[in-house]
Amino acid sequence: MVSPIDSLEAPGEPPLPTGVPKAQIQGRSPWYLAWLRLRRNKVALACAVLFVLIVLFCLAAPLWAEHVAHTGPNENHLTDTLLIDGQEVDVVSPDGTPIGPGLHGKFFLGADQNGRDVMVRLMYGGRTSIYVGLAAALVTTILAVAVALLAGYYRGWIDSVLSRTMDVIWAFPVLLLGIALGTTLSIGGLKLGPIAIAGDSLWIPILIIGLVYVPYFARPIRGEILALREKEFIEAAVAQGKGPLRIMFSELAPNILSTVVVFFTLNIANNMLLESALSFLGAGVRPPNASWGSMISDGYQVIFTAPHLTVVPGLMIVLTVLSLNVFGDGLRDAMDPRAKIRLEH
């Protein structure tokens, strides 16, 4: 038989100090315990730092564009020349070949076929990709949590309708659904009553990506809500006369928060990948705006002659998604010790 305080010491946690009377040990919140666990996962922390650095790199885009490159992300320089080692060099040669990467401030990573600065586009493209990833994750989270709470709390026909709707969305391959919606909405935009979104708005890919991932998120949370719904504290809340909305948001929601945080982090990475795929296929971010996916799409036509146009944004996607995935895994291990136990098995 273990005492209640001993049960806090989950595998992987820092050991409790020995020789100290149990009454003197201060209580630790689950968040603090998660932080303690996360702090020991150096790889996850390194990835978090990497992600923060990538975000800072992208946020610095206007500074680089204004003070170093002296050009915007969509500005064409087809007939401009650059002074390198005292020699005038075409940004785009008369036969259409763009300048490659160099260690000069302007065109640091070279130019694309329209004479646009790749470094500037990479930074702005990163802002777009991360913005789409984050905003879409927010959309997914809000919708999925709402669906899961309603379906899990009310059960019955509400659960059936919502779950079957999720099944329908789930039945479509994510990429195909994204392409179909992206292609359709990019021409006419989205008009839903008073809400009107232009076809070239970033909100089109955000909403598409946000929507297609809802079932992947909502179903496991719904399962968790169904289990929580049967717990005594919910019965107690009902007995106290709390209304359904209050129970959902003050009793159920806090109990799924750790799951939501982990899903949210991993979802950002998935969203960025889907955004890249959609933009690559012409159904995501609209040209001439840059995103890493659209930069790869523009560059892959000339991958043999100008590989930097594809390799550099590709590398950025890999680093960002990898850092988010590893950090997300670390976060899950930290917030859900049972998962840690499973991993150790």
Added chain:
Amino acid sequence: MKALRKILVVACVIALALFGAAACGKKSEGGGGGGGEGGGEINIALTSFPDYVDPQLSYTVEGWEVLWNVYTPLLTYKHVKGKDGTQVVPALAEDMPEISPDGKVYKLKLRPNMKYSDGTPIKASDFTYAVQRLFKADSGGSVFYDVIVGASDYAEGKAQTISGIKTDDNTGDITITLTEPNATFENVLGLMFAAPVPPSTPLDKDSTNKPPPASGPFMISKVDAPRTLTMERNPNFKTVKDAGATEVVDANVDKIIVNENKNNSAQVTDVEQNKVDFMLDPPVADRLAEVKAKYPDRFRMEDSINTYYFFMNMEKPPFNDLKVRQAINYAIDPEALNRIFGGRLHPSQQILPPGMPGYEEYKLYPGPDMNKAKQLIAEANPADKDITVWTDDEPDRKRIGEYYHDLLTQLGFNATLKVIAGDVYWTTIGNQSTPDVDTGFADWFQDFPHPDDFFRPLLHGESILPTNGNNLSRVNIPANNAKTDELLTKLIGDGGVEEQYAALDKAYMEQAVWAPYGNEEFTTFLSERMDFDKSYHHLLFNQDYTSFAIK
């Protein structure tokens, strides 16, 4: 141990050699034979699928190149390289038309006993049906046939048939009466728009998914638009040849498979590696230098008569203001755009291209002059600065759109770029119900060697059509319309006509109806197994597929 290593090396070499031999064997098998005696199967890649697989509706370079040797009109163009290829010759008609002294009545006689690819006899009345289809299916080519008596009434539903066309299926006689003399009518009869089709073809609908039976050397045996189509030898083409149609040339290869591939660079690689035998589009700018240098015996540049331009919708703000349109013309930098084309563009800022009668070089908007452009925009002070810029998704064109978008942004407009698939681009922007068609990419390749081909379909007020329209700027200048109509009644060779066409060109550009920027050179790039010397580029229809042969 050494011995074992040697045995392993020898075994690997033998395995590789056998694999190589097997691969070579498969390649020649896939090539369908050949061997210099004709026949065989080839495959072609294009970036945008033809707009329609329908002779009365197709009006793109891709469509015409593919369909030219499938649907044969009463007259056709010589199957030869260079300027001789623009000569009109008899095809399904026995001879060139007999024209009345007033130039209004054309008499032709259909060759006897000819059959379509499905065995249906080709009848004189099929010509009438084809022209009727132009009007009922809202073809962009209908503007050329308005000149036939009764065509307008038929188009407006006031008449059941076109009174100006009389045919006799028994004798094969065809009599066409025009409202006024028309210097281009023989050329117009040589276009696929007027190629006879049997009455089983839907009168008012696109027949892309089930194309009409063929009257040329090839027939379309399979269509899966917008991905692929297959052309095979027309089994009944012999009836056309037997009827004496010597100018309609037979094919060398038995089968051509045409596939859409949006990746131009991949097309280049496929031709280099002999996986594809011909790519319809020129190699993307970045690969051009490499192809030129490495494959001089498989690649060449080709003359082409065309104009590339940005259209501007003159019916709506801000382009209903002359100063705004002039500003765009001052701001455009043809040399910048030439770099997007990889140096294949001859910079020009006028409507008629070099090589077209009436072409006289001039420059109304010297530049690029951004200061002048900005000054004009400031003077115009357009209230509506929200512009939608249209282009298609072919790599060069997307970049052209991005260049233009940047230019408009620099001029202070709030521009939005719309990039849509190449195979639906022209039908989308040529449809008046499409919203926000303000400005965008356009090009025009000559249909026939007469300046009217540039002025009538593209700039005449009557060419503003509800669908499949080519007057994208919605130009309707009464004085210029009248001049275009007047000049059409005169022959190019008549004194002063070419000069008047040159003046008309300038009159339109004074109104800055377009922002033209150049004329493109085309290319031929073939696989190793193709007979490079036999293939040729036709001035009107681009690559002539009857000239394709396997070595």
